[in-house]
Amino acid sequence: MTVRTQVVVIGGGQAGLAAGYHLRRLGIDFVILDAQTEPGGAWQHTWDSLHLFSPAAYSSLPGWFMPPQAGEEYPDADHVVTYLRDYEKRYELPVERPVRVQGVHRDGELLRVETDSGTWRAGAVISATGTWWRPFLPAVPGRGDFDGRQLHTVEYRNPQDFAGRRVIVIGGGNSGAQIAADLAYDTELTWVTQRPPRYLADDVDGRALFDAATARRRVLDEGRTDTGGVASLGDIVAVPPVRAARDRGLLKATPMFTRLVPGGVEWADGTRAEADAIIWCTGFRPALSHFVPLQLRGRRGHIATDGTRAVDEPRLHLLGYGDWTGPASATLIGVGRPAREAAREISALLAGTT
Numbered sequence: 001m002t003v004r005t006q007v008v009v010i011g012g013g014q015a016g017l018a019a020g021y022h023l024r025r026l027g028i029d030f031v032i033l034d035a036q037t038e039p040g041g042a043w044q045h046t047w048d049s050l051h052l053f054s055p056a057a058y059s060s061l062p063g064w065f066m067p068p069q070a071g072e073e074y075p076d077a078d079h080v081v082t083y084l085r086d087y088e089k090r091y092e093l094p095v096e097r098p099v100r101v102q103g104v105h106r107d108g109e110l111l112r113v114e115t116d117s118g119t120w121r122a123g124a125v126i127s128a129t130g131t132w133w134r135p136f137l138p139a140v141p142g143r144g145d146f147d148g149r150q151l152h153t154v155e156y157r158n159p160q161d162f163a164g165r166r167v168i169v170i171g172g173g174n175s176g177a178q179i180a181a182d183l184a185y186d187t188e189l190t191w192v193t194q195r196p197p198r199y200l201a202d203d204v205d206g207r208a209l210f211d212a213a214t215a216r217r218r219v220l221d222e223g224r225t226d227t228g229g230v231a232s233l234g235d236i237v238a239v240p241p242v243r244a245a246r247d248r249g250l251l252k253a254t255p256m257f258t259r260l261v262p263g264g265v266e267w268a269d270g271t272r273a274e275a276d277a278i279i280w281c282t283g284f285r286p287a288l289s290h291f292v293p294l295q296l297r298g299r300r301g302h303i304a305t306d307g308t309r310a311v312d313e314p315r316l317h318l319l320g321y322g323d324w325t326g327p328a329s330a331t332l333i334g335v336g337r338p339a340r341e342a343a344r345e346i347s348a349l350l351a352g353t354t
């Protein structure tokens with residue numbers, strides 16, 4: 001089967017849906033191809049206690065505010081999944097599931113999108129595949145020697161799985177702090193971070209982060225000196241469970257160890273900690289392997305972009321992967337603006353006016 005359309009959007013999480021919203025408004029013919037069997041992108045797979053770090057109204061995609069969740073100032077992941085499902089229906093976005101894109105190829109005037117369920121040919125492609133699907137594990141000596149359980153953030157669900165166990169959580173970002181807080185009450189926890197944890201002020205939540213990202217964008221647009229945006233504020237949003245565990249003295253960070261050993265980990269001075277499980281909360285990389293045929297890979301697995309447009313392939317836009325594809329573009333509220341810009345640029349490209 002080969003289908004011809006104007007634009008293929010790869011990925012049907014929040015970024016793909018925001019792109020769909022703007023493409024529809026511009027009257028462009030498109031399809032969204034999503035590898036999941038159900039709507040909701042990565043939000044379907046997060047740990048049980050995860051809540052957003054912003055209130056609902058500050059977690060909205062273009063066009064329609066996220067409804068508040070009864071009894072919760074900060075909605076949980078299930079609420080986000082419901083919102084994304086309803087958003088798709090509301091705007092009648094043409095999502096095909098499950099369809100996994102295997103490769104994007106140049107094909108004369110068009111791009112050819114090969115999938116496990118057929119081929120699409122399009123004048124432009126927007127990639128919105130997120131990062132959840134490419135967990136990052138640092139190269140630490142002895143990883144194969146440890147004989148307990150090792151898992152990444154993406155596999156962690158709840159503390160019941162580890163009750164009474166000795167658990168080492170690695171990572172001083174939001175995932176590390178939240179998972180450590182989740183485990184602090186029922187396990188023998190060691191929390192390991194590369195540098196001392198940097199908490200944002202307790203009254204700073206996702207709203208302030210979004211404001212900082214917006215301010216940074218303005219500064220960059222006006223050619224003024226970069227403020228450093230969100231990263232300058234700290235690493236960890238002190239969401240209520242993190243604050244509670246920290247204030248009870250349960251979140252004490254230990255510096256990074258040097259290697260793993262059969263029963264645990266070891267620091268440079270020979271000190272050891274025993275562990276039944278090690279949870280690597282060490283981040284993600286963009287899921288871009290479908291672009292291997294285009295040979296666009298640049299530094300750190302990124303593709304060079306100007307806004308959302310790939311510098312070396314103007315028919316390709318990248319959306320939602322992080323600040324390098326638009327300030328705050330990896331958040332619900334932040335992806336709307338780069339999605340609009342990508343759709344406008346593609347509209348001009350298809351009309352031959354660029």
Ligand code: FAD
Pocket residue numbers: 010011012013014015016033034035036040041042043046051052053054059099100101102128129130131132133175206287290319320321330331332333
């Ligand atoms: P995803 O949700 O990952 O969606 C991508 C979709 O593309 C998926 O359905 C995937 O299956 C599909 N896909 C991937 N590869 C292919 C392929 N080859 N072919 C077809 N389909 C493919 N943001 C906030 O705004 N507020 C928060 O509170 C917040 N908390 C977060 C907490 C955690 C732990 C994490 C990791 C992120 C958080 N974020 C938050 C950031 C961000 O909103 C989420 O990561 C969000 O899921 C990103 O959406 P996305 O659409 O870019 O990617």
